[in-house]
Structures are given as structure tokens and as C-alpha cells.
Amino acid sequence: MSSFDILGSLGAPSAAPEKCSRKGCRAAASYQILWNNPKIHTPERRKVWLACAEHQEWLAEYLRQRGMLKEVVPFDAPHVTEGNQS
Template identity: 55%
Template sequence: MCSARGCRQAAVWALRWNNPKLHTPERRKIWVACDDHREHLEEFLSLRGFLRDTVRTGEPA
């Protein structure tokens, strides 16, 4: 299910991120997103310098 607040759509994207102040460089946290919220969540993470990459769900890590 999408990580956007209040969204109940199926997630099709995995946004892999980390906070460099808290996590080691190889650590990846994951938010999942539907098509409607992918861009918004990517922008949120990118503005903070956290976004590392985005892949379709089900792709190898």
C-alpha cells in the first residue's frame, strides 16, 4: 500500500533512501508509492538529500 498519508492505492514503486546523518551509506530505507504519489514522495526525499533511487516494486534490491 502506498506510503502517502491517507492513500490506499497499491504501491508500484519503491523509493530507496537514507538519511546520511543517521544511516550508514549502504543502508536503504524504503517508502512505496502508487503512480499518483511517486513524484510527490520523490520530491520530498530529494529536497532533503535522502533519495538514492526509485525502482518498480518486485525488482531486485
Template identity: 60%
Template sequence: MIPAENPESPLCSAKACRAPAVWVLAWNNPKLHTPERRKTWLACDEHREHLSSFLNMRGFLKDVVLLTDWESAGGESAGGGSAADG
């Protein structure tokens, strides 16, 4: 795992990963959230596929976007929590 260079940088949501986030995984649990609601997990390059697969298998994954694109588009706060938080 790559340590974060800037402690203020968003970090990957994968359990125990301290790498800087590169991706935003926007998701929604239709049993709990309204259709337009988007929760977010952050992912480094190494964990993007694993976290995406986890959400997609449950039918929760809505979009995978580069963090820089998400921020420039005015996406919701990409803090997202950790993948362990579900």
C-alpha cells in the first residue's frame, strides 16, 4: 500500500488502505435510499475493481468516476466512509 502524501487528501475506503483516493464509487441501496440519493466510497487504483465488484454484486453500484471529475462536477462530499461501513 502507498502511504498518503498529504494527510488532507481523501483516502481509499478499502479496509486498512491508506493510499490516496483516485476514484469515486457512487452507490445507492434501493431498500434504504431514495433513487436519486448517492452515497460514495473512495478507491485507489488497486482497490477500485474489488470495491466496484462488491457494490455491483448487490445491485448498489451506480457510477465510477475519477475523483477529480467528481469534484469539478460538484459531486456530493466524497468523504464516503469506509467499505467496512457498508
């Protein structure tokens, strides 16, 4: 393999599935959990956590208790919403 082969592969998109945002979880994401912190974000801004089926409710409840949960939607393609895993 030449140096050019290595450099060419650096910008290649990853085929690996997006992972759950729950600490320590390596499962593929099935849901997008859309949220914002009203103390620091404008009302229309949406941050995104990704969740596997096992952790979707735990992550949503964490945000719900803090008044930050906006919506939970299926994750079926690369998302165009802002802030993956923020």
C-alpha cells in the first residue's frame, strides 16, 4: 500500500453504523432523540442523541425530567438535524 492509498482512504465515508449515545453502549442507533436546553438554546434549535432500542426510553426520560425532551423519531438514515451526540 502506498502513501497515496492511505491518504485517499482518510476522507472516505465510514460504513460503520451510527452508535447509541448511552455511555458505554456500542449498539447501532434506532432512534433520534431531539432535545434542547431552553436556558441556552433558541426554541427552534434541536440537538440530537442517538439511541438503540434498549436505551431509547432511558435517554428520553433523562431529558424529559429536565424539561429538555422535544421528540423521539426513528433513525433510519443519516440525519440532517443538528448536533449528533451532543
